[in-house]
Amino acid sequence: MRWINMVLISTVILFSCESKNAVPAGILKPAKMQTVLWDMLRADAFTYEFITKDSAKKPEAENVKLQQQIFTVHKISKDDFYKSYEFYKSHPDLMQTMLDSLINKATRDKFIITQAKQLKDTLTAKKIPDTLTAQ
Structure with a gap:
């Protein structure tokens, strides 16, 4: 009888210690959800930046198409x-952790793009005046 009580108490304690933030079955895991949300x-x-400026396209319909492509991918x-x-x-x-990661990713990506643009600017050919020619 004591053994059964110990098993029951242990089971209750085990399940009560389960994280309140555990992701249940049928819910996208945080890493996948973060990628899809991105x-x-x-x-x-x-x-917003491109489709809304094209009067030949309907932004809502185009956005739905893009979302469907994301779901397919x-x-x-x-x-x-x-x-x-x-x-x-x-x-x-959980959402805050995910959004913080997305903000960090966006900041990192922006930094990389900025660095690439600056590097391109330093590599462009600059005319160096020829000091040997008469002026």
Whole structure:
């Protein structure tokens, strides 16, 4: 009887110690969700920056197409994404960690692009005056 009680108590303690932030089955894991969310944010930015300026295209329809391409690339469904998004919205600490990582990624990418542009500027041929020719 004592053995059964110990097993029951141990089981209760084990399950009560389970992280409140554990990602349940059917929800995208944080790394995958972060990657998909990054692509979704880039698609939104592309739509805002370029598609809205093209009067021949409908921004909402184009954005839906881009989202579908993202879902296809990541092999998930729209429902998978939005179900996961709702889960992370209801777990602010997990969402905050994910968003902080996305901000760091954006900052890093911007820095790399800026460095590449500066390097290109230093490599462009500059005319050096010829001191041997008569002026």
